[in-house]
Structures are given as C-alpha cells and as structure tokens.
Amino acid sequence: MDLEQISEILTRLEQHETRAARTLNMVPSENSMSALAKLPMLLDLHHRYFFNDGAEDEPWEFRGVQELSSLETELARPLLRELAGAEFVNVRALSGLNLMTLTLSALGGPPGSTVMLLSRAQGGHYATASVAARLGLKVCYATGPDAHTVDETQLAETLRAHQPGLVYIDQSNALFPLGVEPLARAVQREAPNALLHIDASHWMGLVLGRQLPNPLAEGAHSFGGSTHKTFPGPQKAIFATNRRELFERFRATQQYMVSSHHFGATVSLALALLEFKHCRGEQYAAQVVLNTRCFGAALDRLGLELDGKERGFSAGHQLWVRTRASGVDAFTASQRLFDAGIRTNAYPSLPGIPEPVLRVGLNEPTYHGLMADDMEELAGLFVAAILQTQPTEQLAGRVAALRARYRFPYRFPSDDPKLLEQAMRLVRLALTQPVE
Amino acid sequence: MDLEQISEILTRLEQHETRAARTLNMVPSENSMSALAKLPMLLDLHHRYFFNDGAEDEPWEFRGVQELSSLETELARPLLRELAGAEFVNVRALSGLNLMTLTLSALGGPPGSTVMLLSRAQGGHYATASVAARLGLKVCYATGPDAHTVDETQLAETLRAHQPGLVYIDQSNALFPLGVEPLARAVQREAPNALLHIDASHWMGLVLGRQLPNPLAEGAHSFGGSTHKTFPGPQKAIFATNRRELFERFRATQQYMVSSHHFGATVSLALALLEFKHCRGEQYAAQVVLNTRCFGAALDRLGLELDGKERGFSAGHQLWVRTRASGVDAFTASQRLFDAGIRTNAYPSLPGIPEPVLRVGLNEPTYHGLMADDMEELAGLFVAAILQTQPTEQLAGRVAALRARYRFPYRFPSDDPKLLEQAMRLVRLALTQPVE
Structure with a gap:
C-alpha cells in the first residue's frame, strides 16, 4: 500500500500527542495514566x-x-x-x-x-x-x-x-x-x-x-x-x-x-x-481534594459563579461553574478554554442547575503535579480564557508552561534513563519482532 | 519506589514478547495484529x-x-x-x-x-x-x-x-x-x-x-x-x-x-x-481457508483423527483434532504443543465429540505469512510434539524458524525504517512528554 497514508495518520497522532502534552485536561471523568x-x-x-x-x-x-x-x-x-x-x-x-x-x-x-x-x-x-x-x-x-x-x-x-x-x-x-x-x-x-x-x-x-x-x-x-x-x-x-x-x-x-x-x-x-x-497515591488523592477546593475558591474570588459555595465548593474532584452570569454560555466558555489548552466538560444541565454548566475536575491536573499554590494562577488563566481578556495564544503558552513545571510526581519515572531504555527496547521488539 | 520491581516486570514482559515471537499461535479465537x-x-x-x-x-x-x-x-x-x-x-x-x-x-x-x-x-x-x-x-x-x-x-x-x-x-x-x-x-x-x-x-x-x-x-x-x-x-x-x-x-x-x-x-x-x-486482506482470507484444509489433510495423513474429514476437514479456520486415538489426552497434547512453541485450545468437549479435543486455528499462522506449502512441515512438527518423537527443544527451534521465514505480509511494514522511526518517536513522546 501507499505508506504515505499511514505515515500521515501517525503524524496526526503525533501532533495530537504533542498538543496533549501542552494541555491541562480538566474533565472529571477522565485521567491520564503512567x-x-x-x-x-x-x-x-x-x-x-x-x-x-x-x-x-x-x-x-x-x-x-x-x-x-x-x-x-x-x-x-x-x-x-x-x-x-x-x-x-x-x-x-x-x-x-x-x-x-x-x-x-x-x-x-x-x-x-x-x-x-x-x-x-x-x-x-x-x-x-x-x-x-x-x-x-x-x-x-x-x-x-x-x-x-x-x-x-x-x-x-x-x-x-x-x-x-x-x-x-x-x-x-x-x-x-x-x-x-x-x-x-x-x-x-x-x-x-x-x-x-x-x-x-x-x-x-x-x-x-x-x-x-x-x-x-x-x-x-x-x-x-x-x-x-x-x-x-x-x-x-x-x-x-x-x-x-x-x-x-x-x-x-x-x-x-x-x-x-x-x-x-x-x-x-x-x-x-x-x-x-x-508512588504516593494517597498524597495524590489528598492533593486532588485540596486543589479542587482551592481552585473553586480562586474562581469564586475572580467572580465566577460556582455551586456548593456554602460547603466549600467541593469535597471531591468536581466543580460546577455557571458561566452565564459572566455573560458567556458554558459551551462557548468550553470552546474558549479548549483553544487556550484547557479541556473541560460543557454540560447541558446538571442537578439543580437550569443552565448549561462547566463540569470541571482537578484530578488530572493534580496527577500532572499541580499544587495548591498553582490554583490561583490556573484560575487566572481559566477566567482570562473564558472572558477573552488575553490573547488565546499567550494563554495557551502559559497553560503549557504551568503543566511543564511538574514531571509525573505520582508515576514510575518513565523518563528515567534505564527504564526508558528498557521500555523503548520492549516497544521495538513489539514493532519488529526480530528473531535471533 | 524501588525501580527494581517495575524493571523486573518489564523484563518479564520482554521475555514473554520474545517467546511469543518464536511461537505459532493456533487458537482459533485469537489473532495478532499490526x-x-x-x-x-x-x-x-x-x-x-x-x-x-x-x-x-x-x-x-x-x-x-x-x-x-x-x-x-x-x-x-x-x-x-x-x-x-x-x-x-x-x-x-x-x-x-x-x-x-x-x-x-x-x-x-x-x-x-x-x-x-x-x-x-x-x-x-x-x-x-x-x-x-x-x-x-x-x-x-x-x-x-x-x-x-x-x-x-x-x-x-x-x-x-x-x-x-x-x-x-x-x-x-x-x-x-x-x-x-x-x-x-x-x-x-x-x-x-x-x-x-x-x-x-x-x-x-x-x-x-x-x-x-x-x-x-x-x-x-x-x-x-x-x-x-x-x-x-x-x-x-x-x-x-x-x-x-x-x-x-x-x-x-x-x-x-x-x-x-x-x-x-x-x-x-x-x-x-x-x-x-x-495489505491484501482478501488474499489473507483465502489463504486461511486453504491453509486450514491443507493442514487438516496433512494431519490426517500423519494419522491424527480429525472431524469433518468427509467434507474436507474445514471450510473456515478451525480444525478439531481428537488425540485420544493416538494415545494422548487433548490436555496433555496441548501442553506438549505449548512446550514446543505451538499454542492450541484444549477443549473439554466440542459438539458431537465425547472426549476432550484440540481446537486449532490456522488464522494467526496465516497472518504471520505461512503458506499452503508449509502445512506439511507444520503438521510434522505438530504430530512430533504430541507424540514426543523429537526433543522438545529441537521442535521449538524448528517452529521458531518456520515462523521467522515470513515477515508480516499482511501488515503495514512496521520495520520499514521510516515508519519505524516515526513510531518510535511517537512512543518516546508518549513516555517522556518533553515540552519545548
């Protein structure tokens, strides 16, 4: 067959993987893994x-x-x-x-x-x-x-x-x-x-x-x-x-x-x-809850409307953000966030909420390593993206930089030279199946 | 954590992958893929x-x-x-x-x-x-x-x-x-x-x-x-x-x-x-049926008892082999084949058969590239393994050599230098997520 076609698909996958590495995924029902x-x-x-x-x-x-x-x-x-x-x-x-x-x-x-x-x-x-x-x-x-x-x-x-x-x-x-x-x-x-x-x-x-x-x-x-x-x-x-x-x-x-x-x-x-x-799974779990609360509070301070404020916004990983009061429909907000490198859920409805809403999770950003101290900065980027108060490209660069600040704190260190070499050898074996 | 433990598991996976590359998998319900x-x-x-x-x-x-x-x-x-x-x-x-x-x-x-x-x-x-x-x-x-x-x-x-x-x-x-x-x-x-x-x-x-x-x-x-x-x-x-x-x-x-x-x-x-x-999927499919019939006939000539003989043994990818007449229980036969690098199904019963039976598929060996001309040789190895007429290690070597005769004829050529390089780059990206 024409190898160009498969090569082009691999290029597309590579482009997506590169973009993903510059992205903060805040979809509560997803996570990445080792x-x-x-x-x-x-x-x-x-x-x-x-x-x-x-x-x-x-x-x-x-x-x-x-x-x-x-x-x-x-x-x-x-x-x-x-x-x-x-x-x-x-x-x-x-x-x-x-x-x-x-x-x-x-x-x-x-x-x-x-x-x-x-x-x-x-x-x-x-x-x-x-x-x-x-x-x-x-x-x-x-x-x-x-x-x-x-x-x-x-x-x-x-x-x-x-x-x-x-x-x-x-x-x-x-x-x-x-x-x-x-x-x-x-x-x-x-x-x-x-x-x-x-x-x-x-x-x-x-x-x-x-x-x-x-x-x-x-x-x-x-x-x-x-x-x-x-x-x-x-x-x-x-x-x-x-x-x-x-x-x-x-x-x-x-x-x-x-x-x-x-x-x-x-x-x-x-x-x-x-x-x-x-690799400190318990610490990750504690950090998820802490980050979620901090991020909720930071969004609130920046003027977004969140559910559950009276109970601290969340006791888990989810936050529900109503954007209509800020003059932006949740689906538009989700698109703007996406363009700035932040993936969220836009939901047509959530329990008790009569408008489309952003469902946001701190689980994956926490898995990437983000700490409570980063939540203020992340909230700033989040709000700026929704309200378009900064150029999208600049925001995307800052999101990527925030993510790049950490290196897999709750993972096996897959960039450890010895492990990486072993992993790459295993993959090469799977791809080529050489026989001695 | 102790990186030795994960490294040991990767080593185990690598050993299995190496063994698998020397194996003919003849389980009808399995196949490998690109x-x-x-x-x-x-x-x-x-x-x-x-x-x-x-x-x-x-x-x-x-x-x-x-x-x-x-x-x-x-x-x-x-x-x-x-x-x-x-x-x-x-x-x-x-x-x-x-x-x-x-x-x-x-x-x-x-x-x-x-x-x-x-x-x-x-x-x-x-x-x-x-x-x-x-x-x-x-x-x-x-x-x-x-x-x-x-x-x-x-x-x-x-x-x-x-x-x-x-x-x-x-x-x-x-x-x-x-x-x-x-x-x-x-x-x-x-x-x-x-x-x-x-x-x-x-x-x-x-x-x-x-x-x-x-x-x-x-x-x-x-x-x-x-x-x-x-x-x-x-x-x-x-x-x-x-x-x-x-x-x-x-x-x-x-x-x-x-x-x-x-x-x-x-x-x-x-x-x-x-x-x-x-990559010639139709040719693969035709070859599966041909190989299955040829392999059935070859086993029959070597004295094994197969169902469906009157209709040419099979019109698809499966063969049912009764080993008891050869003095070997199907589960024992399956173990001996496994030791020689051939994976089959030992079934407690199949329709109309009052004894344990080997369910064998030619789909994956065909996917590896084996042709009708190879079926006589494969049948010889198969029967020798069951009857233990040759040393297991020697049989395993011959099985690996038979498999190594072909290189993925129905696949994208994953060992093509350009595709392999692209694939390895993609894997390295997934493993290390470097950020420019």
Missing part, C-alpha cells in the same frame, strides 16, 4: 484469552498468557484487595458501564425484581435506569431536596414500601460524596434483605487513596467502579466485597458476560495499582 | 471520551479527541461500510460479548420476548442463552442432526410455533459455516416478523475478506462480531446493517450500555481496517 503502565497493551499478551481464575488444579484451555497470568492473580488482585480493604475482588469487567451491567445482573435479582437507584436529580448516572430496565428490573429512587442530599424520610419510606433486593448508589455528577454509613443504616433498618452496592467510579482514586471512607467499612455490601476517573488507570473496572457469596455471584455473571477480559488492560491495571501504592 | 495499529492505545487519546456521533451541529461536551474523532467517522466507518457491504455500521462495542449483549438488548424485544438461538450442539456460543435469560428473554433453539447442520424441518416448526422476534445465530465452534441464505428463507417464510442477526465473530476476517458470503447479501437483517479472531484487529466489535431503523435501535441501546467506547481501540480498528483493505 505511560509505562500502558505498554502491555502494545504486546502479544494484549491478544490473549484465558478463563482460568488462579486455581492451581484448573487445566489451561487457552494458554497464550498462562506464564503471565500471575500478574492478575498475584499482583493486581492482592494490590486491589489491600487498597480496597476487601477480601474478594474481580478485575475482569471491561469498563464502568460494563461493570454496572454485571453488577445489576449479578446482584439485582431476576427480571421482575426491584432495585433502588439514586435519582439523576441527586447526581445518579444517566445510564443506570435504562440498563436496569433492559435487565427486566423494576426501579425506585432515592431522591432529595437538592443536588447533594438524600432525604432520609423519603429513603426510609421508599425502602419500606418497595423492599428492593439491591440498592445501587452511583453518584456521578457530584460535588459532595453521599455518606455511605447513613445509607447503610437505613437499608439495614427498612429493607434488611437488600444489598447495598456503591458505584464509586468517580470517587475511586479518592477511596483507594483513603481520602474518602471505604464504602465497605461504612456498611456497603460491595463497591466498584471504573479505574480512569480519579484513579489514574486504564479503561477497566473493579468489583470489591468482603462477602464470599456476593463475590461468587458476581464471578458467575462475569463468566458469561465477559469472556476475554482484555488482559493487556488487566496488566496495565496491575501496574497502575502498584504505582498508586508506591 | 503493531503500528496498536500504537493509539499508548497515547493520550486512549483516555478520552466523547458521545458525539459525527453530526456537524452537535456541540462537543467532551473535547479531548474532537480533532481526532474523524478517524472514527471518516476512516473506520467508511472502511467498514465498504468491507462489510453495509450502509450503516457501529464500531463502539467494546468486545464480542459486549456486542452480543447490545444486540440482544436492541433487537431482542422487551423482557418476555422470545429469541431463537443456535443450539450449543450445533456450535452456538456458550454465553448467549445466559445473556438472553438475564435480559428477560425467552429462548428457543435451532438444532440439527449433527454438529454442522441445522435441521430445516425442526427450524421451520420452531419458528412457526414460537414466532421469535429475533433469530440470533452465533456459530462459534464450527468447521463449516452455516448457509445464511436458507436460514433467511426459513425465517421469512415461517416467522416473517422476525429479525435475523448473524454473529460472525469467528468468521469476521473471512467475511470481510470475501471468502464467505456476506450475511446481509444472503438475507440477514444485520450482522456483527468481534474483530480479533479471523480478523486481525483489536479487542473490539462491530455491528452492520442496511436498515436504518435497526441501526438506530442499536445506536440507542449502545448510548446507554457503552459510554466510553475506548477510542484508542477504535483508532486501532480504523488502522486495522485500512491495513486489511490495502
């Missing part, structure tokens, strides 16, 4: 299946990575058990929504059963009710007086009246994490046969980094979520519980809903967990 | 979401890869439309089972509806009935007198009696593809309101490579499947139809069952489709 930890996806192992689950006496039907499977059983799982404070974990779901489907399937009861979800007005995920309905589950909701609160009376009455088999709480548009402990107490009191599962996708890095209470310690029967929002890992998802019976139910469902569990991503997850444990 | 086409998974784009679907006027909520999204809309989709002979395609499912869940959800009707599946005794996939049941669907089966045949009378009677809304045919343990045309005729005659969907996961490379009839041309309403079995692509899946209404139903379901569609894998798929079109 480049070294992504290497497994480039290798032969990426293509290989297996169904074995770590039992010594289980015969190997698919043998492609039997020699590497311990990277799941003896690295990913023990690390996750430790970080998640759980006796039983499963790392085979492919994504957050895949995990949601598995969890509702495994724990939600047969078609016709009732599950309780968090209302979207209280930050529940957009897809959960549709997935539940498609599984034949009936749905009731926990609701509340505002975007950040569940009404305890309504919760108790609904639990009592509907007696759901599963309460699935998936706060995803959220400034303040719902306390799991009062939820667990209500479930235990009003619907004692119900299971309580926390979908902590958005909070995962903060939970594993011990900035938020562990849902299992607070009384949830299980928790899980994707590994690429506040947790700086691959597109994957995890399930954790201390109850063997729930683990086995989940595992039985996973076996028919996920066959190839994308072992390349599993090994990436193992490396990301290792990195999180050894 | 190393260049895997590069996107290493980049910033891997971490980014979007929900946009290519409409010009749709505002961008998630902007991370808006500048690259045309690699889906203007590269992957048109290529797939062309190769799949379909007006409408969707490339957002994450895996074959994820696609199966989406398809049954979108086309199977609400809970309580009936779907017809291919019985496992006729090669149907192990998971389909469980997924359908979990979606609240009632299941009836197409069955037949042997592993390779659907009984037309039984099919007609069952269609007439059950009037399924969807007939989902997913032949996965199969030597001979079922003809779609007679299935479509029966469905049209006996259950004219039913949709016919073909899950062509195992056959995908042979369908896109025009070695098997296109299911849509034969009367199926839609088809789809994973892209990493006979098709040498990423862990992903595709859906194709000529009916706008079915495309829209699929799309509506996909929107709540898959949010992040793993854009890195989507770009990999785009590159794999480009490569398949321009």
Whole structure:
C-alpha cells in the first residue's frame, strides 16, 4: 500500500500527542495514566484469552498468557484487595458501564425484581435506569431536596414500601460524596434483605487513596467502579466485597458476560495499582481534594459563579461553574478554554442547575503535579480564557508552561534513563519482532 | 519506589514478547495484529471520551479527541461500510460479548420476548442463552442432526410455533459455516416478523475478506462480531446493517450500555481496517481457508483423527483434532504443543465429540505469512510434539524458524525504517512528554 497514508495518520497522532502534552485536561471523568503502565497493551499478551481464575488444579484451555497470568492473580488482585480493604475482588469487567451491567445482573435479582437507584436529580448516572430496565428490573429512587442530599424520610419510606433486593448508589455528577454509613443504616433498618452496592467510579482514586471512607467499612455490601476517573488507570473496572457469596455471584455473571477480559488492560491495571501504592497515591488523592477546593475558591474570588459555595465548593474532584452570569454560555466558555489548552466538560444541565454548566475536575491536573499554590494562577488563566481578556495564544503558552513545571510526581519515572531504555527496547521488539 | 520491581516486570514482559515471537499461535479465537495499529492505545487519546456521533451541529461536551474523532467517522466507518457491504455500521462495542449483549438488548424485544438461538450442539456460543435469560428473554433453539447442520424441518416448526422476534445465530465452534441464505428463507417464510442477526465473530476476517458470503447479501437483517479472531484487529466489535431503523435501535441501546467506547481501540480498528483493505486482506482470507484444509489433510495423513474429514476437514479456520486415538489426552497434547512453541485450545468437549479435543486455528499462522506449502512441515512438527518423537527443544527451534521465514505480509511494514522511526518517536513522546 501507499505508506504515505499511514505515515500521515501517525503524524496526526503525533501532533495530537504533542498538543496533549501542552494541555491541562480538566474533565472529571477522565485521567491520564503512567505511560509505562500502558505498554502491555502494545504486546502479544494484549491478544490473549484465558478463563482460568488462579486455581492451581484448573487445566489451561487457552494458554497464550498462562506464564503471565500471575500478574492478575498475584499482583493486581492482592494490590486491589489491600487498597480496597476487601477480601474478594474481580478485575475482569471491561469498563464502568460494563461493570454496572454485571453488577445489576449479578446482584439485582431476576427480571421482575426491584432495585433502588439514586435519582439523576441527586447526581445518579444517566445510564443506570435504562440498563436496569433492559435487565427486566423494576426501579425506585432515592431522591432529595437538592443536588447533594438524600432525604432520609423519603429513603426510609421508599425502602419500606418497595423492599428492593439491591440498592445501587452511583453518584456521578457530584460535588459532595453521599455518606455511605447513613445509607447503610437505613437499608439495614427498612429493607434488611437488600444489598447495598456503591458505584464509586468517580470517587475511586479518592477511596483507594483513603481520602474518602471505604464504602465497605461504612456498611456497603460491595463497591466498584471504573479505574480512569480519579484513579489514574486504564479503561477497566473493579468489583470489591468482603462477602464470599456476593463475590461468587458476581464471578458467575462475569463468566458469561465477559469472556476475554482484555488482559493487556488487566496488566496495565496491575501496574497502575502498584504505582498508586508506591508512588504516593494517597498524597495524590489528598492533593486532588485540596486543589479542587482551592481552585473553586480562586474562581469564586475572580467572580465566577460556582455551586456548593456554602460547603466549600467541593469535597471531591468536581466543580460546577455557571458561566452565564459572566455573560458567556458554558459551551462557548468550553470552546474558549479548549483553544487556550484547557479541556473541560460543557454540560447541558446538571442537578439543580437550569443552565448549561462547566463540569470541571482537578484530578488530572493534580496527577500532572499541580499544587495548591498553582490554583490561583490556573484560575487566572481559566477566567482570562473564558472572558477573552488575553490573547488565546499567550494563554495557551502559559497553560503549557504551568503543566511543564511538574514531571509525573505520582508515576514510575518513565523518563528515567534505564527504564526508558528498557521500555523503548520492549516497544521495538513489539514493532519488529526480530528473531535471533 | 524501588525501580527494581517495575524493571523486573518489564523484563518479564520482554521475555514473554520474545517467546511469543518464536511461537505459532493456533487458537482459533485469537489473532495478532499490526503493531503500528496498536500504537493509539499508548497515547493520550486512549483516555478520552466523547458521545458525539459525527453530526456537524452537535456541540462537543467532551473535547479531548474532537480533532481526532474523524478517524472514527471518516476512516473506520467508511472502511467498514465498504468491507462489510453495509450502509450503516457501529464500531463502539467494546468486545464480542459486549456486542452480543447490545444486540440482544436492541433487537431482542422487551423482557418476555422470545429469541431463537443456535443450539450449543450445533456450535452456538456458550454465553448467549445466559445473556438472553438475564435480559428477560425467552429462548428457543435451532438444532440439527449433527454438529454442522441445522435441521430445516425442526427450524421451520420452531419458528412457526414460537414466532421469535429475533433469530440470533452465533456459530462459534464450527468447521463449516452455516448457509445464511436458507436460514433467511426459513425465517421469512415461517416467522416473517422476525429479525435475523448473524454473529460472525469467528468468521469476521473471512467475511470481510470475501471468502464467505456476506450475511446481509444472503438475507440477514444485520450482522456483527468481534474483530480479533479471523480478523486481525483489536479487542473490539462491530455491528452492520442496511436498515436504518435497526441501526438506530442499536445506536440507542449502545448510548446507554457503552459510554466510553475506548477510542484508542477504535483508532486501532480504523488502522486495522485500512491495513486489511490495502495489505491484501482478501488474499489473507483465502489463504486461511486453504491453509486450514491443507493442514487438516496433512494431519490426517500423519494419522491424527480429525472431524469433518468427509467434507474436507474445514471450510473456515478451525480444525478439531481428537488425540485420544493416538494415545494422548487433548490436555496433555496441548501442553506438549505449548512446550514446543505451538499454542492450541484444549477443549473439554466440542459438539458431537465425547472426549476432550484440540481446537486449532490456522488464522494467526496465516497472518504471520505461512503458506499452503508449509502445512506439511507444520503438521510434522505438530504430530512430533504430541507424540514426543523429537526433543522438545529441537521442535521449538524448528517452529521458531518456520515462523521467522515470513515477515508480516499482511501488515503495514512496521520495520520499514521510516515508519519505524516515526513510531518510535511517537512512543518516546508518549513516555517522556518533553515540552519545548
């Protein structure tokens, strides 16, 4: 074929990668991750299946990575058990929504059963009710007086009246994490046969980094979520519980809903967990929350309108910025920020907000290394971009400089000469497969 | 952290990659793919979401890869439309089972509806009935007198009696593809309101490579499947139809069952489709079928017992080898082959076979470049490994030499100096993110 075409595509990818390295990504549901930890996806192992689950006496039907499977059983799982404070974990779901489907399937009861979800007005995920309905589950909701609160009376009455088999709480548009402990107490009191599962996708890095209470310690029967929002890992998802019976139910469902569990991503997850444990993941998590609060306060001082001001703007990684009062529609603001090298979410609506809004996350800038002291400067750039008070190109240069101030403080040092040489050798091997 | 630990893991990955480059992988449900086409998974784009679907006027909520999204809309989709002979395609499912869940959800009707599946005794996939049941669907089966045949009378009677809304045919343990045309005729005659969907996961490379009839041309309403079995692509899946209404139903379901569609894998798929079109994918597909038949005949001449002998052993990529008559259990045979550098599937059972059996695929050896002339030699190595008539190490050396005889004939030449340099520069950029 004409090699020009593939070469041009590689050039386009290179241009995007170069731009990305000059960008601050402030999308709460995204994160970057260790480049070294992504290497497994480039290798032969990426293509290989297996169904074995770590039992010594289980015969190997698919043998492609039997020699590497311990990277799941003896690295990913023990690390996750430790970080998640759980006796039983499963790392085979492919994504957050895949995990949601598995969890509702495994724990939600047969078609016709009732599950309780968090209302979207209280930050529940957009897809959960549709997935539940498609599984034949009936749905009731926990609701509340505002975007950040569940009404305890309504919760108790609904639990009592509907007696759901599963309460699935998936706060995803959220400034303040719902306390799991009062939820667990209500479930235990009003619907004692119900299971309580926390979908902590958005909070995962903060939970594993011990900035938020562990849902299992607070009384949830299980928790899980994707590994690429506040947790700086691959597109994957995890399930954790201390109850063997729930683990086995989940595992039985996973076996028919996920066959190839994308072992390349599993090994990436193992490396990301290792990195999180050894490269100051807890400090990263604490810094996310601190940076978020500081950035919210700085935006507020500069005159932007933010939700949750009375409670300190956020107790996690998200901020919700209303730009209309500043005379700029959120979608326009998002475009201007993008042009200046800052990626945010423009949302048509968020709970309790009657206008398009910017959903902003400090998780990835924090992962790049930004500290509380940088938030004032970042807020200045952010506001200048929205209000166009400085030339875009100049702003973009300052954003790039701010990002370049730090070098992967929570990563394996992939620019360490020895590691880099080893990584490059591995990549060259994958690309050329020389045979001695 | 201690860099030794990560360095040791990289060494382990390198050792595996080196071994893999000396291996012939003969697992029918796996394939390798272009190393260049895997590069996107290493980049910033891997971490980014979007929900946009290519409409010009749709505002961008998630902007991370808006500048690259045309690699889906203007590269992957048109290529797939062309190769799949379909007006409408969707490339957002994450895996074959994820696609199966989406398809049954979108086309199977609400809970309580009936779907017809291919019985496992006729090669149907192990998971389909469980997924359908979990979606609240009632299941009836197409069955037949042997592993390779659907009984037309039984099919007609069952269609007439059950009037399924969807007939989902997913032949996965199969030597001979079922003809779609007679299935479509029966469905049209006996259950004219039913949709016919073909899950062509195992056959995908042979369908896109025009070695098997296109299911849509034969009367199926839609088809789809994973892209990493006979098709040498990423862990992903595709859906194709000529009916706008079915495309829209699929799309509506996909929107709540898959949010992040793993854009890195989507770009990999785009590159794999480009490569398949321009690097003689049709010739690869023809060679798979030829190699499979030749390898079957060669094993037969050397005294192994294979199914389907009366029909030429196979009309696709799979062979089923019974080893017990040669005095070796299939799991032992699989271990001995593995030790000699040949990966196969040992299956506890396959349709119509009352003993463990080796399921063997010629797809990946063909992708490496092996030709019909090599099949005699490969069969000799295969049998010698099973019967241990030559020292294992010597066999492994000969397997590696056989593989090394060819250099990626159906790939972008990733060892072309200019492309390799460009690829390595891109990887170094991802690993070090230098800022000018």
